[in-house]
Amino acid sequence: MSDEIPRVAYFVLLLIALGGYLIVEFRANPGKSLRQMLAWGLIFLGLIAGFGLWEDIRNDVAPRQIVDGGRIELPKQDDGHFYIDMRLNGEAVEFMVDTGATQIALSPSDAERIGLDPETLSYSQMVATANGTAFAAPVRIDSIEIGGITDRDVAASVTDAPMDISLLGMSYLSRFARVSFEGEVMVLER
Known part of the structure; x- marks a missing residue:
């Protein structure tokens, strides 16, 4: 609660300043002020829409992965990591490529999605x-697919710790x- 007091005070002061400005502007020239408010409102909405759609726009302009036969290109993402989308047992799973991981490490939620029951595992x-x-x-x-590449009966592990994302480790990368x-692109070739 004590963290909220300065934040609320800041917003109250901001609203007072903005409200005072609007009152002064509306008294001087209401038509012009209304047009300017609408223009700024549209600019603000455009910025919100742009931020909200940024991932979709970015994926269209610069896709997260390019698969061409046996060649896979993974552009480095904003957080400095490389990600790959694969199908495990027919289900889409996103991985972070981790050269420090020994093998494929599935999160409990991804394991459940591909048909494994984390509660019954040893x-x-x-x-x-x-x-x-x-x-x-x-x-x-049973199967891992990416583009035209399919691998069957692949060893992996499921961690007991909660993970935000599954990791693609060296046992699979060595294939x-x-x-x-x-440059800023990781290339995997078969």
């Missing part, structure tokens, strides 16, 4: 993560003949 492997030690359950993924960087 979390028997101790794993070192960026957030400390966790436990993981070894699993097999590619070449993993390289071309």
Whole structure:
């Protein structure tokens, strides 16, 4: 609650200043003031729409991944990471490419989406993560698809710790003949 008081005070002062300005402007020239308010309102709405649609626009202009046969290009994202969208057992799953991860590490929610029950898995492997030690359950993924590439019966693990995103580690990346960087783009080739 104490963090809210300065924020509320700031907004009250802002509203008082803005309200005072509007009263003075409307008294001097109401027609012109109304047109200017409408113009600024439309500009503001345009900015909100632009920010709201930015990811869609960005994906159309600069897609998150380009798949061309056995070549996959992953542009570096704003957070400095590389992401890849794949289909596991027919379900779409987003991964962050993690060269520091030994194998595919599925989040519990992604594991459930692809048909695994995290509640019944045996979390028997101790794993070192960026957030400390966790436990993981070894699993097999029936199929992994990206573009025309399909891999079957792939080893992975499901962590017992909550994760925002699944990780694509070295055991899967080593299936590619070449993993390289071309400027700000990670290239995977079979």
